[in-house]
Amino acid sequence: MEFGGAKHEISIRIDNNLFKTTFPGVQDNDIVTSPIHEDEIAGFRYTFLNLPIEYLHHDDHINPRAIGSNLKKLIEEFHKGLPQLHVSLGLVDTRxxxxxxxxxxxxxHKAAAQILLGVRRLPVRVFIDPDTDRLLTANTHAGTTLRQVAFDKSVQRSLGSSLLAxxxxxxxxxCGRDEDDESFSERDLVxxxxxxxxxxxxxxxDRVxxxxxxxxxNKLRDYIDYGGRGTERPISYSTVEKTFYSFFIHGDLLTTAFNYRQEEGTNPRQLEIDQIVQLMNVIAEKIxxxxxxxxxxxxRIEHNIQKGKDVPEPHLRAFRMAREEILYNWLRYVKQIIQNYFVTTGKPIDERKMFxxxxxxxxxxxxxxFLDALKRLSLWMNRDLSITVFGGKQNNDYWQEIFESGRAPNGVQVMASGINLMDMIKAPT
Structure with missing residues (x-):
């Protein structure tokens, strides 16, 4: 670790309801003794310790959150001499x-901010041999339904996936099954x-x-902003959920087993995952x-365009095509193209679980x-449209009208005519 954390395991001795440890990894051989308490409601045992950062490890199972953009504000608060009001929470498994x-x-976040200011020991409430499933559930509820902390959507999905496991x-x-048995379904679980x-x-x-x-x-991952407030990446995670996941993930429970057709490589959920990733990769490579x-x-991309500043055309196109209301429409056309293929080839499918x-x-x-033809459209590089159609956030219907007729609802001529999906899926001659 760059700042000296996560170097050592902790040695523990529990004696007469006392938690005893020492920190030889930081040349501190004195025995630290702390009383063990019990949570009257949950029944969890815990103690309080002031721990060297060398003995602190991140638990990415219960909390997969990465350090976010609010770290700077925490550093400023601690730099002013303001105290930490809530101690960090940790756990040990002595079994x-x-x-x-x-x-x-x-x-x-609080720990990282203090470490950056030179703090070498941090107060922690340490749970002793807890039921990690209940801790995971409590932590997930804190970041979702109870909103005690603001979990990004992507983090909520990761926690949901862990809870499913x-x-x-x-x-x-x-049910007395083997630990690797998957001969049961999503419906059975529910x-x-x-x-x-x-x-x-x-x-x-969430698991999907x-x-x-x-x-x-997944090659598109590097172009997704998971926090929702960054300016380095063009596609917000919220947009991914409203488009890719909304369009292509089947939202109902399956009655087939988790391992159904797994050996043949045609397991429904795995196919869904792999083919969504494949679509994301095609988009990443082309755009x-x-x-x-x-x-x-x-x-300030459009602002810079209006000021006459240089913005490379490939960058401008990628930026504009990633806007949620625009991506929503052209990705919906991808869905229609797939549906049309199955119809014209006579393949009966349930369109709700197309992937x-x-x-x-x-x-x-x-x-x-289609994607090649779409990216060739002149509107993506048209700088005159920066003040009009690209000047502010529009809704999905606004861009549907443009793609359908070539003209915006406010009368601005964006393209000579609307797009034709059948023409766009033809190989260029």
Whole structure:
């Protein structure tokens, strides 16, 4: 770690309801003794410690949040001499031996801000051998339904995915199944956990979203702003949810087993994930990679155009095509192109779960051709439109009208005519 954290495990001895440890990794061999308390409602045991940062590890299971953009404000607050009001939360698991990692799952931002100011020890409330599933649930609720902290949507999806994995383990245990058994369905899980059926359905979809978002082969990831307030990347995560995930993830529970057709490579959910990633990759390769400049970003692009400043055409095009109301429309046309392919080839499908069917190469060629034709449209590089159609945020219907007729609802002529999807999917001659 750059600032000296996460170097050592902590050795623990519990004796007569006392938590005892020492920190030889920082040349502190004095025995630290702290009383152990018990949460009267949850039944969790915990203690309070002032810990060297060398003994603090990040818990990316309970809290996968990265350090966000509000760190600067915290640094300024602590620099003014203002105290930390809430201590960080951590946990240790002593069930597998006396030496273990002490993991921090809440308060990372406050900890990081103080470390940057030179603090070498931090106060932590340490849970001892807790039920991590209940901690994960509590932490997720704090960042979602209770809104005690502001979790980004992408973080909420990651937490939901983790909760689904925990529920799957509990289901296997409750039903006496092997630990790697996947011969049960999403519907089976929800039926088993009836008291949280609404949450379970969200966890199922969160798993799909998170699998796409974190997929190691996803080339569009580098162009998605996960915090929602950055200016380096063109596509907000919120836009991804409203377009890619809304259009292409089947939102109902499946009755087929999690391992259904897994060996053949045609498992419905895995196909859905892989093909959404494939679509994202095609878009990234054609519009963003080598064209959108992260160093230039998205800040005041149209303003700079209006001031006559130089903005490279590939960057301008990528920026404009990523605007939510624009992306919403042209990605919807991609969906229509896929639907049309299945119809014209006589393949009966359930259009609600279109990406759970293998999309043939010929259909991918149609998508390629459409995207090539779309990016060639002159409006993306038309600087005169910066004041009018690109001057402010419009709604989805506004851009549907432009793509349909070539003219904006306010009468501005944007293109000579509307687009023709059948012409755009043809290979260029």
């Amino acid at each position: 597998n031996g006396r030496s273990t990692k002490l993991k921090i799952f809440d308060g990372q 925990d529920r799957m383990d509990r289901y296997r245990h409750d 039926n088993h956990f009836k008291s949280e059926s609404r949450e379970m359905k969200r966890y199922v979809i 979203r998170d699998s796409v978002t974190t997929h190691p082969d 963003y990679i080598g064209q959108f400049e992260h160093s230039r970003g998205t800040r 759970q069917y293998p999309i043939p190469d010929a259909c991918w060629e149609n998508i390629d051709n």
